[in-house]
Amino acid sequence: MYATRFDALFDRGREAVLTGAVQCQVPPVEGGNRWVMSVVMRPDATTAHRIGEITREAMTVAGEEHWPTGTADSSHFTLRALEEHRESVPDGDARVSRYMxxxxxxxxxxxxxxxxxxxxxxxxxxxxxxxxPSGDGIERLYEAYADALGEDGWLEADFDRNIWYSTLVHFTRPLTNPQAVVDWVGERRELALGQVACRHVELVVYRFNGSRIVMETLDAVSLSHRP
Structure with a gap:
């Protein structure tokens, strides 16, 4: 099931990259629907380092003008997006309290x-x-969070998050050598990087630091409890 969905994405991505029709990222803006407050899981430190190494390789092929989102300090798996982008989130924010x-x-x-x-x-x-997924932990968490959010889950109420992933590179402009990017990714379609254990889940906001997107953690919850 997951392999079929990732295959379909690759076909769409290859066509867009080769025709110059890439979706280009821009820094987030107040009220925007990209880089919104979200709940994410970070990989363990060893896995984050491996992801960072692959990200550096991908940047070498894609070009340094793009955003290396998969660096060790920002690689993550998104569980759910919650609201439109906010430039400032005050201490004691009522929505944040409910999300947590x-x-x-x-x-x-x-x-x-x-x-x-x-x-x-x-x-x-x-x-x-x-x-x-290895086991059903992420599916249980996803469904339980949707139930607990209630009306606060409005942003993704009609969205089916049916794949899990971590973005390595976000494109910011058409690629200089699109065929090289297609070939590089194609050769790594089955690149096995092992298993990752996510032991915390975090509420984060995204900020643009002038060269890439970074995450700011507002709060976190341990996933160490075993039902």
């Missing part, structure tokens, strides 16, 4: 999330690291 209360409730039924990193794929806007 729901997350603490959901975390009690999930336990640690494990994913198998099964290879790379290409989309019209990025180079992506594919992840396949």
């Amino acid at each position: 209360a729901a997350l603490r409730t959901a975390a009690t039924v999930a336990g640690p999330v494990r994913l198998t990193l099964s290879g790379l794929t290409l989309t019209p806007g990025c180079v992506m690291l594919c992840a396949v």
Whole structure:
């Protein structure tokens, strides 16, 4: 199931890259629907380092003008997006408090999330690291969080998050050597990077630092509990 979806993404991405129709990222803006407040899981340090190394390779092929989202300090797997982009989030924010209360409730039924990193794929806007659930931890967490959020889950109420992934490179302009990018990703479609254990889930906001997107953690919850 997951392999079929990642294959379809690669076909779409290859066509977009080769025709110059890439989806170009721009820095986030107040009220925008990209780089929104989200709940994410970071890989363990060893896996984050491996992902960072692959990201550096991908940047060498794609070009240094793009965004290396998969660096060790920013690689992540998104569980759910929550609201439009906010430039400032005050201490004691009521929505943040509700998001975290729901997350603490959901975390009690999930336990640690494990994913198998099964290879790379290409989309019209990025180079992506594919992840396949090992066990049902992430599905339990996803469903429990949706239930606990209630009306606060409005942003993705009609969105089916049916793949899990970590983006390595976001494109910011048409690629200088599109065929090289297609070939590089194609040769790594089944690149096995092992299994990752995510033991915390975080509420984050995204900020542009002038050269790439970085994450700021607002709060976090442990996934160490085993139901």
